[in-house]
Amino acid sequence: MFSIFSIKEKRIPRSRYYFYFCLVGGFLVLLGAILYLAKRGLFFTGLGHVVNLKRIFDLPFFLVLIGASLGLKGLLHRFSRGGEFGELEEDVIFSSKTFANFMTRYAILLAMLVLVVVICVIQPRFMQIRVALDILTQSSTRLIIALGICFTLLIAGTDLSAGRMVGLAAVISTSMLQTAVYANRFFPDLPQVNLYLPILLAILACMIFGALNGFLVARYDMHPFIATLATQVIIYGVCSLYFDLPPNNSQPIGGVRPDFAALGQTKFLVGSAPGGFPGISILIPIAAVICVIIWFILNKTVFGKNVYAIGGNREAAVVAGINVFRSIMGIFILASCLYGIGGVLEAARTAGATNQYGAGYELDAIAACVVGGVSLNGGIGRVSGIVSGVLIFTVIQYGLQFINVSPMWQQVIKGVIIAVAVAIDLTKYRRK
Amino acid sequence: MGEYVLEMKGITKEFPGVVALDQVSLNVRPGSVHALMGENGAGKSTLMKCLFGIYRSDSGEVRLDGKPVSIRSARQAMDLGISMIHQELHPIRHRPVMENVWLGRFPGRGFLVDHHAMYERTRELFQQLELDVDPRVPAGTLSAARLQLVEIARAVSCNADIIIMDEPTSSLTENETEHLFRIIEKLRHDGIAIIYISHKLEEILRISDEVSVMRDGRLIGTWPSSELSTDDIIKLMVGRDLTNRFPPKTRRPSDEVVLSVRNLCSSEPGSFQDVSFDLRRSEILGVGGLVGAQRTEFVEALFGLRGIASGVVTRNGERFLARSPREAKRHGLALLTEERRAxxxxxILPVLENTVVASQSRYASFGVLKEHSRTEAARASCQELNVKTPSLSTLIQNLSGGNQQKVLIARWLLTHSDILILDEPTRGIDVGAKYEIYTIMLRQIELGRSIIMISSEMPELMGMSDRIMVMCEGRVTGFLEPEQFDQVEIMRLATQFSK
Structure with a gap:
């Protein structure tokens, strides 16, 4: 595909390859530092004549960040030990073939980078820490849902009930966490209960439906597509019935208690001065912690290994004596627990809920997973990939909004990304 | 028209690591039944797949009516007048019989299917072949035998000059076999050539005009069937030199019985019945038989993968019938399946994961893995079995078949199983790696483990086993002690079909 670029083959030792990483990283850090100092008017003020320093916003910060991570990666690899079978560190080969490999492997990431650069040129305001934090905040709940759905994708399944479970958790938690003085209370006589009780109830309700999903799939060998479709419809019905209980009668639930809303709206380190540091949303550390937990489960527990095994070859997993029934139940219950958490946080963030919450979230989550390299054939997928998949979608969505691309075009672009990402992913496997 | 309708000359086909066909030449006369015989893996099916365009031969020439042709696809083969009845039937079960018969060439105009014409033609065809089947019922409602006859009708309807029948009678009863023979008689009369693959010797001698025998990918020769007896054919099929070498055995089986199986019957109709044997400590029990002897089905049922209707399995004085592989594993059983890949x-997982997958919980406390002990166990096990891999993180699909098999053995050794059931342990593995697998097997014996080995390779069966159990059509037809090991005797037991 990329053979038009014919590059002469060149080999360099791996250690030097990582040395280049350090070099580029160091250069970027230095560049960022210089720009920062110039912007503050401390040194290199002459630069102001070349670049409009007002228009670079927080670019120096980003340069330092990218440079530091590149440099760190280089350093870590350079001084890490070799493989366990005494394998030699292979040379890095630069040729048109490895170039094509690189291009297919990182095509979506590269496309996103190009897009980001274009957006930055059109609207330099994009280069702000505030924007980056916004993107991270928006990604948080999506990430939690995507991490749930990835388990079902890893066993070559899917979960269509994810979005409705988000809605269910949102409705249940808000319905019991309204202030005492609010006029339209869902349960007018309910006392102010412990904050965590309704949250646990909401998550538990999701887990019951997750168990239903798992049971249908594991016990009756039903395809997850149809099993979770059925559950999805049931959940929506149940949620709507609950939402329609008198005296609420399908009114949007509001008047959320401040301690609950704080779960989704708290910001740390907010700058005191106007235009100061915008603060880090509490959702970011929550998502990060869940990320670490899921990474741990997938990579460090028997359950996680069994998930990969069942996804890799279900027949072989049965022969190897893996308890497939229990694993599948576990997968759907764990996934629904994450949807529940996502739903509660979503409700807290928006300080309200209706039965329409979460509709279609599962498709966004599946798309993000797939773009992040999770194979729909099962067995392949990493947490880091899912994180980047979610980020890619949020960056692109946020960026396009930022330069006022119409929402209709945004849909078109999103669809194209999904199709292209999966097509590239599949060519990668066909090569073997 | 020349003397032969089909001439295949010097056909050679290599698969990675194995020569499946070595300069095979086959000539078939029009209006004759040409039987193709040979052991499992002799190359009969491969040769037919080359003819039918499913495989492409590496070299050699195919002539039809004297004209050289190059067949690249099954479709092209059918256009050239070759039709094949496959050993395994894959009907579209919920579509009507007639649609299965005319699939890919529905009668009609343009994109419209003429269902009436299809029905009429199918009825006519069935009438001609005296086949009493309603063309409108879903194919899935027919018995396996009826389906086989429908499949034959389909082949006939193609107006083929050559019809290949691969084990057509394996699912037929005696009555239906007679019916098939009447059809064959009629086809022969119409000048159609039939290549007939079967293991059933009496059948072959009755129906065929000529017999070709293959062995180890080579054609041994072609004889008029009137000149052959069943004993002659068996000798021709197995008469090879024992060139394979086996590592010497140093330990005899003890008298201690570690697994006793009594009257085990399958819950599936037509599968194994009434299987009984005792497995002793440090014994390799070979299981011989032809395709369709239900050997794989039997060991899979023993391992909890298939249903058991009745019978008793005793292990260390404890009676159990495994309902799942997990249960079998708990009782110290291990199974290396026939289909390594499937x-x-x-x-898509690394060697490490493949090695420890069955014993994962041994390296975990409260479900959390101890990475170090896990890796160490895998490394030690892989090193012990001499698995050649660049690293433990290499994907197993990138290893050779022999090394994949060693990883699978390592997997089960880590579960501390002491009864290893090996289903065709050296299938698709090159000679050098075979020797290594044999060595590993003998080391397990020395460590006091026992092995049940299914093998379709005679030399392997006789070279490795301490005792051979021969099966035919799901029944045990005999046990052979080492002094009775004889290829002709094994083949005789393996072809002891019930009438």
Whole structure:
């Protein structure tokens, strides 16, 4: 595909390859530092004549960040030990073939980078820490849902009930966490209960439906597509019935208690001065912690290994004596627990809920997973990939909004990304 | 028209690591039944797949009516007048019989299917072949035998000059076999050539005009069937030199019985019945038989993968019938399946995961893995079995078949199983790696483990086993002690079909 670029083959030792990483990283850090100092008017003020320093916003910060991570990666690899079978560190080969490999492997990431650069040129305001934090905040709940759905994708399944479970958790938690003085209370006589009780109830309700999903799939060998479709419809019905209980009668639930809303709206380190540091949303550390937990489960527990095994070859997993029934139940219950958490946080963030919450979230989550390299054939997928998949979608969505691309075009672009990402992913496997 | 309707000359086909066909030449006369015989893996099916365009031969020439042709696809083969009845039937079960018969060439105009014409033609065809089947019922409602006859009708309807029949009678009863023979008689009369693959010797001698025998990918020769007896054919099929070498055995089986199986019957109709044997400590029990002897079905049922209707399995004085592989594993059983790729390895996972997958909980406390002990166990096990891999993180699909098999053995050794059931342990593995697998097997014996080995390779069966159990059509037809090991005797037991 990329053979038009014919590059002469060149080999360099791996250690030097990582040395280049350090070099580029160091250069970027230095560049960022210089720009920062110039912007503050401390040194290199002459630069102001070349670049409009007002228009670079927080670019120096980003340069330092990218440079530091590149440099760190280089350093870590350079001084890490070799493989366990005494394998030699292979040379890095630069040729048109490895170039094509690189291009297919990182095509979506590269496309996103190009897009980001274009957006930055059109609207330099994009280069702000505030924007980056916004993107991270928006990604948080999506990430939690995507991490749930990835388990079902890893066993070559899917979960269509994810979005409705988000809605269910949102409705249940808000319905019991309204202030005492609010006029339209869902349960007018309910006392102010412990904050965590309704949250646990909401998550538990999701887990019951997750168990239903798992049971249908594991016990009756039903395809997850149809099993979770059925559950999805049931959940929506149940949620709507609950939402329609008198005296609420399908009114949007509001008047959320401040301690609950704080779960989704708290910001740390907010700058005191106007235009100061915008603060880090509490959702970011929550998502990060869940990320670490899921990474741990997938990579460090028997359950996680069994998930990969069942996804890799279900027949072989049965022969190897893996308890497939229990694993599948576990997968759907764990996934629904994450949807529940996502739903509660979503409700807290928006300080309200209706039965329409979460509709279609599962498709966004599946798309993000797939773009992040999770194979729909099962067995392949990493947490880091899912994180980047979610980020890619949020960056692109946020960026396009930022330069006022119409929402209709945004849909078109999103669809194209999904199709292209999966097509590239599949060519990668066909090569073997 | 020349003397032969089909001439295949010097056909050679290599698969990675194995020569499946070595300069095979086959000539078939029009209006004759040409039987193709040979052991499992002799190359009969491969040769036919080359003719039918499913495989492409590496070299050699095919002539039809004297004209050289190059067949690249099954479709092209059918256009050239070759039709094949496959050993395994794959009907579209919920579509009507007639649609299965005319699939790919529905009668009609343009994109419209003429269902009436299809029905009429199918009825006519069935009438001609005296086949009493309603063309409108779904194919899935027919018995396996009826389906086989429908499949034959389909082949006939193609107006083929050559019809290949691969084990057509394996699912037929005696009555239906007679019916098939009447059809064959009629086809022969119409000048159609039939290539007939079967293991059933009496059948072959009755129906065929000529017999070709293959062995180890080579054609041994072609004889008029009137000149042959069943004993002659068996001798021709197995008469090879024992060139394979086996590592010497140093330990005899003890008298201690570690697994006793009594009257085990399958819950599936037509599968194994009434299987009984005792497995002793440090014994390799070979299981011989032809395709369709239900050997794989039997060991899979023993391992909890298939249903058991009745019978008793005793292990260390404890009676159990495994309902799942987990249960079998708990009782110290291990199974290396016949289909390594489909049911053995996790291709997209690294060697490490493939090695420890069955014993994962041994390296975990409260479900959390101890990475170090896990890796150490895998490394030690892989090193012990001499698995050649660049690293433990290499994907297993990138290893050779022999090394994949070693990883699978390592997997089960880590579960501390002491009864290893090996289903065709050296299938698709090159000679050098075979020797290594044999060595590993003998070392397990020395460590006091026992092995049940299914093998379709005679030399392997006789070279490795301490005792051979021969099966035919799901029944045990005999046990052979080492002094009775004889290829002709094994083949005689393996072809002891019930009438």
């Amino acid at each position: 049911t053995g390895i996790f291709g």
